[in-house]
Amino acid sequence: MAHFPVNHPARPLFRVLAGLIGLYILVFGVYGTVATWGKPLFDRSDTHALGLRTNLAFALVSVVFGAVLLVGASRRTNLGHYMNLTAGVVFLVTGLLMMSVLQTSANFLNFSMSTVIVSLSFGLVLLATGLYDRIGPAEHAAAEERRRRHTIAGNR
Template identity: 45%
Template structure:
């Protein structure tokens, strides 16, 4: 992407923020599995973890998402940028879909409004991290600077 900065000076901070988001998803998922142990996978009961509605299915999903984010953060080499951006888009779609179905039987992940807000905020944080974490050669950085200055 031509508009994505290359070798941003704060990229280590953005990478750490992405790792923290992944760690939050893993911790939330583990706590969710503990809280919803013995329930159905897609139970729509009052199970809450950290103030957010969840069930066993969403807890497992957050562990997988968090592990993918953490793996991308550890590996780096712009793999973290791709993972963060694509998962951010997927989380935005998930959050908006669950918002649309929050008071229906289609609320398969037992979302509450707080869960929707947290998922959407974390998705936007991941998108920001993905946009500013790109690493490249000095030639790519110079080409990006020249393209940016043309505007």
């Protein structure tokens, strides 16, 4: 069974990282929507936004996804934990799938290799933030701290 740390001391840092990724995705989506407005939804032209290739469909999805990540990062509940875990997996799977169809007509989101690399990087960071962003009651935090101290003392 997986062990997710509860009330990790670096939790605020991880929430900031998730929020920054959400903000970048939101700004990318808004800028991409403006840059691709009036073009076909799944256009495969050479339109770039913030250094990444995009089309209207990818830009609109990015606006929604960025807003969702910002909401998750701003909440002080386990909602951010679950959202970051899910978003990390979604980014990793999307990056791998789009890399597999990069040079084909199935590249409906107009990904380039740089977009794949950014997607995989964001996926790994969001997965890490999701792993350490769990909160719990004071009893769980105390038990977690005892477990950490016992492990450190037992390794000497």
